[in-house]
Amino acid sequence: MRMELIQPFINAADAVFAESLQAPTKIVDLEMDQEAYRRKGVAALIAIKGDIEGRVILDLSPEVALKVASQLAGTEVVASEQVVRETVCEMANMVIGNSVTLLNDQGFHFKVFPPEIHMEETGLAGSADTEALVICIETPCGNVYVNIAMHYLHRRRKERNTVPALD
Amino acid sequence: MKQFAALLRKDNQPVRYLVVDDSVFARKNLIKMIEMFGGEVAGEAGDGLTAIAEFNRITPDIVLMDITMPQMEGIEAVERIVRQHPTARIVMVSSVGYQENILAALQKGAKHFVQKPVKPEVLYEILRYVLSDDPNAVGSPVAFAGEHRS
Numbered sequence A: 001m002r003m004e005l006i007q008p009f010i011n012a013a014d015a016v017f018a019e020s021l022q023a024p025t026k027i028v029d030l031e032m033d034q035e036a037y038r039r040k041g042v043a044a045l046i047a048i049k050g051d052i053e054g055r056v057i058l059d060l061s062p063e064v065a066l067k068v069a070s071q072l073a074g075t076e077v078v079a080s081e082q083v084v085r086e087t088v089c090e091m092a093n094m095v096i097g098n099s100v101t102l103l104n105d106q107g108f109h110f111k112v113f114p115p116e117i118h119m120e121e122t123g124l125a126g127s128a129d130t131e132a133l134v135i136c137i138e139t140p141c142g143n144v145y146v147n148i149a150m151h152y153l154h155r156r157r158k159e160r161n162t163v164p165a166l167d
Numbered sequence B: 001m002k003q004f005a006a007l008l009r010k011d012n013q014p015v016r017y018l019v020v021d022d023s024v025f026a027r028k029n030l031i032k033m034i035e036m037f038g039g040e041v042a043g044e045a046g047d048g049l050t051a052i053a054e055f056n057r058i059t060p061d062i063v064l065m066d067i068t069m070p071q072m073e074g075i076e077a078v079e080r081i082v083r084q085h086p087t088a089r090i091v092m093v094s095s096v097g098y099q100e101n102i103l104a105a106l107q108k109g110a111k112h113f114v115q116k117p118v119k120p121e122v123l124y125e126i127l128r129y130v131l132s133d134d135p136n137a138v139g140s141p142v143a144f145a146g147e148h149r150s
Helices: A003-021 A062-073 A081-105 A153-162 B024-036 B048-058 B074-084 B099-108 B120-131
Strands: A026-033 A042-050 A052-060 A110-112 A116-118 A132-139 A142-152 B004-008 B016-020 B040-045 B062-065 B090-094 B112-115 B143-149
Touching: A003 A052, A003 A062, A003 A081, A003 A132, A003 A142, A042 A081, A052 A062, A052 A081, A062 A081, A062 A142, A062 B024, A081 A110, A081 A116, A081 B024, A081 B099, A081 B112, B004 B120, B016 B024, B016 B048, B024 B040, B024 B120, B040 B048, B048 B062, B048 B074, B062 B074, B062 B120, B074 B090, B074 B099, B090 B099, B090 B120, B099 B112, B112 B120
Parallel strands: B016 B040, B016 B062, B062 B090, B090 B112
Antiparallel strands: A026 A132, A042 A052, A042 A110, A042 A116, A052 A142, A132 A142, B004 B143
16 A cells, blocks of 8 residues: 555545635544445546556545535525536545645656446445455535555556566 | 535636646535635646636636646647637636746747636636636626625
């Protein structure tokens, strides 16, 4: 787990929610997770590939998403699956955008893929073999979860090369 | 809610905005701020191509333009709009704020850049600056309505 790669995402998630909601937020829980990610609400998964690789999952309940949407629109929004999806997507885009800005200005280059929204009961594919950090951010609209798994690509290649072949 | 003096055109009419973002949610957020600043939303678009068509149709005073959008991205839309309308005032609004992106947008003719999440007070100052940027433009210098709106 490379904290220098994870930290920009933690900082961005906290700042994006605090600034968007114009209210204080608090990181109330932080834990390592090596299991397949179990979604708590509606999850947006964003993959990153390049000098660093991994994925970030932003996860919030539909109720929290609707409260966030209403806060940002400045008026009560009509509850719908579309609004929930839009809200989770846009918040995820902002968190990723702010994080990659920091990393890009540090000289890392990578491609950010559009968010995939997961609302079904199935687990999140491709997250089972990844050590991730899960944080819970307490906001006035409710709790928001961010699951971050990130590594250096060149390091991984180097590690692969040092492992003796089995055949 | 924070109060702002209305940003008005030289003729004391509300500044007319075109809001371009593929996220309805993001557009609503910007529209809320425009209303806080006493502006009028003349049009909305969800991609660069529609933004060009809408610009030609409504000739807004200011365009707020996202960068990453389907069909045509914001930077290309800026280039095409500015080519046709050299005095167009376009402010980029994006969550991705690294220098390459900002420079590319400015080189294509955008007037300013603001990173999401947009703080109303930051956007307000940028709009004031952009509206006062061109002495021949309709909306400058920025006039204040003298009343505070919530």
